[in-house]
Ligand SMILES: Nc1ncnc2c1ncn2[C@@H]1O[C@H](COP(=O)(O)OP(=O)(O)OP(=O)(O)O)[C@@H](O)[C@H]1O
């Protein structure tokens with residue numbers, strides 16, 4: 001018998017701590033794996049430029065969402081096989097009464113309806129404008145952000161995408177990305193651990 005919970009982390013703007021949190025949970029949770037939205041960006045030459053000359057990277061159109069959906073569906077269909085193919089599970093491990101956890105992380109995962117509908121728990125890491133701008137300025141993307149990209153494109157898109165997300169999604173737990181890392185990680189882990197125990201209790205009865 002399999003019980004499946006998908007957990008996703010979304011922080012619209014970069015550097016809120018999604019990857020940090022996802023890696024931590026993956027290490028702590030048995031039979032878990034991560035699917036990260038950032039690995040589905042389209043090639044730069046197909047991403048269009050807007051009227052201000054900015055590459056439109058912060059929209060679902062810049063991502064291969066069908067491929068990402070395929071991966072999530074393939075995990076859902078047979079999580080044991082999914083983990084086995086990626087070398088994340090011992091060959092002879094039992095498949096009975098196992099609980100598999102998929103961690104989906106990304107900056108636009110709640111805006112894609114079919115994906116959003118698959119999630120059992122939703123977390124959204126928030127950081128304010130100035131902290132986000134500062135953390136983003138220390139990162140180098142491929143291609144790197146051109147001058148004024150954050151104020152002229154990334155932040156306005158964040159506000160727009162966030163508004164859309166709140167229109168289509170409820171049951172999101174908002175997390176304060178300014179809190180000390182250990183505090184955020186521990187709180188989310190405790191929450192998920194409780195849900196896992198509840199599901200395993202159900203399986204036993
Ligand atoms: N709670 C926190 N407090 C302070 N710094 C943090 C916190 N969480 C993460 N960081 C730091 O912020 C930076 C970005 O974190 P991380 O890569 O996890 O963000 P992200 O949301 O996955 O960003 P991106 O989507 O751009 O990859 C890292 O240097 C990380 O160590």
Ligand SMILES: NC(=O)c1ccc[n+]([C@@H]2O[C@H](CO)[C@@H](O)[C@H]2O)c1
Pocket residue numbers: 013014038041057058107141142143154
């Ligand atoms: N190909 C990439 O990974 C890429 C290229 C250009 C910009 N980005 C930025 O990544 C963030 C999401 O993590 C978005 O804000 C993109 O602008 C990513």
